[in-house]
Amino acid sequence: MADLGTMTLMLALALAVYAGVGSVVGAKLGSGDLVMSSRRSAYMAGLALAVAVGALVYAFVTHDFSIEYVRGHSDRAQSQAFTWVAMYAGNEGSLLYITAIFTIMSMVAIYVSPRRLEPSRPYIIAVLMGINIFFIAVLLTLADPFAPAAFDAGRGIGVNPLLRHPGMFIHPPLQMAGLVGVAIPFAFVAGAMIAGQTRDQWLDAARVSAIAVWAVLSAGVLIGAWWAYTILGWGGYWSWDPIENVAIMPWLVLTAFIHSVMVQKRRGMFRMWNVALLSMMFVLGQFGLFINRGGPVVSVHSFGASTIGSVFLGFMLFSAVFALVIFLWRYPALKSDRPLESFLSREAAFLVNNFLFLGVTFVTFWGVLFPLFSEVANNETVTVSAPWFNRINGPILLAIVILMGIGPLLPWRRTTMTSVQRWLTIPIGISVVTVALLWISGVRELWAVIGFGALSLVMSAVLEEWYRGTMAQRRSGHNFASGWWRMVSGNRPRHGGYIVHIAIIALGIGVIGTNFFNQRADVALAPGESFTLDEYRVEYVNTENEQREDRILEWAKVNVFKGEEQIAELAPSRAFYPVFSQASVRAAVHNVPLVNIPGIPEYLNPGLEDVYIVPSEFLEDGRVVLRISVNPAAWWLWFSGPIFIIGTVIALWPAPILERRTVPAHRRNPSTPQPAKSVGV
């Protein structure tokens, strides 16, 4: 298997080089055949890499410990399911995964790229293959997943205990695909720039691929947060760790782009800016890879001190220069079609949105770099962690939420005071009332109150527009549901975006709830003793344990009471792995529902708060140290995930041919009032 793997890697390298060089030469010589054969060879490179991945997975599943990477990241004791995904548990294998998924995404991107990009396609392929060649070359030289083990002991070391979690099946593949995927929209725009298609030919391809990558990245981050919540055992889900930060930076720039690209799509403005955003995002993606692969920053996630860090640094710098050269070269051709007409317009709101997102990116970047800077310039080791990021990024994020409420209600081009009054009175009124009600009811966390006010602004703005839009449809004879749906399908990008905004509201509720209102206690309980936190009494029953081949498992059985009523029987656990001399805990989480809808699973009930229990120590005298937390609104964090996906799918779903031909009622009859349309994205 090792030989097959290495051979397919070499084959993939040859195919990628041929595809990259051939397509450029073919384009220059005007040889359509050469371009076509290059394109097919790019597809074949994807196939070869898929075989290489298959070879590594096969080696894992068959316990081929003669391969060093397999020996280091699996053993016979771990459950069979995890051997299927152990291939991306370490540096070499995850790099192979990244290479393969990137090439496969490239295949899809090339295959579905619109015909109008035909002149650019050879260069798009060349950019994609250039990145690909770099990855494969690193795999063959510095990080060979198929390298033989020094000796075949017939057994392996096993995978890091923290990775033995269902999250392992989804989070790493999505996260890595998203991070490397940011290169795809960049490749579209870079190829188009090189070929001289500097107008909007690349726009749809870049926009659609950017939103797709955005969705993958968002899902990856969210599932990672959920994983951290259930396994790291401290009740949190985001800690502004350097690796989290480098993953969120491309996401932030991508988010800025999928907003500002709408201005280019609708108004022919911000062209230059969008090219710059995609370039920035690409370089930040490379920066993330560098930090991730033996970068100089300490993190829970890093792959340890590997020597390939400098290679990734070099590639990042090369990417930055490449993107900058292309940008400066085509700079004169990227002028806007129109001037900005008013500071109070949708365009201006998008510009402010971009400014804020880049602000968060800049702050995060600075926070990641400052420890290095301090070490070099001041010879002092410092830590820049959650308190710093919360303090600085918190207000900017709040501003983004407020803008999210106001921006969509501003019309394109310019706004009259009557229009502002007409659209903003209700949302602003509702948010003021929300703030007042919270304050009167005794909530004294100022930032949380303002945050909830901002979220209610966003929600009421969306609902207001949906209400008016649906009512307009109702006047032409539809009921609420079908009227709503007609309105949504009339402009999917906009209403899909609103649904994503609703997901952000859910996320915001969770973030505010868990950060400002959580309660926690670390207590040692003897069997039969109980402890009361908030209105929950937690009773420790006993501990059971089990010796497995690779670990010692201990469960603390606990009962949770609310008043006199027992609401849950939980068994949080802790596993100790002697080989790693490392313990891994598994939190028990009970979602206390806001309203109890009978007949559906507990986790689907809208949550009020989580009772979250982790056993942190089992003491020798038979007591157990439990961390008991009450995390308000934590359910809403995870609830936002499916809404994100629904919104993205609606935004990206191509309109069916028939529907596109249908002339909306308001066009047939211009006198039909249709307020929702009038503020269209």
Place this chain on the structure above:
Amino acid sequence: MISAILLVAITPLFSAAQIHAQSSDSTSDAPPTVTIGPDQDREFEKRAQGLEKSLICPICPGETLDQSFVQISQDMKRILREKLLEGQDEDQIKDFFVARYGTSVLAAPPRSGFNLVTWLVPPAGVAVGIVLLIVVMRQMRRGSGTVVAAGVGGSVPDDGEEGELSDYLAEVDRDLSLGDDSPDHEQDDEPDDPDDATGLRERSSQD
């Protein structure tokens, strides 16, 4: 992991272990159910947990005390509670740990000396950004547009009629030159002007 173990060996574990020995004695006097701190006093516990969030576990990469359950963090949690009970304030306790483990034990750099730079750069960056944003917006408003600028005459179009017309011409220009075949192009043809009157004008001109 190996580096973590090494770190354990070289950090002033000796003294920490001594304190641990003392503190485990003292916790046995404390209410029997609570190891780390008496939760009876909400305010006290809130302060203690605030400190836990602002101190880093010295041997775990980038984890604050409240995230970490290794022995040394458990000891530090006990120590900081004892010091709070003795009446020390947050700064004194932080200083105690800084003297022991260095500045990196703080989760955020102190706002003094060289480290002030960490705190000042972001607001400065945002301020520069705001200035840039305003400059860029003013410039865009003056009209960097190549296609329409001539029609608008480089000034703000206060006359809706003229702006409308040149926009429409630009739209036609775009459609002709680009021949968009993307699936979501057509829904873009919808009018976007909020103002009903001008919106109707644009609509009728397109239909």
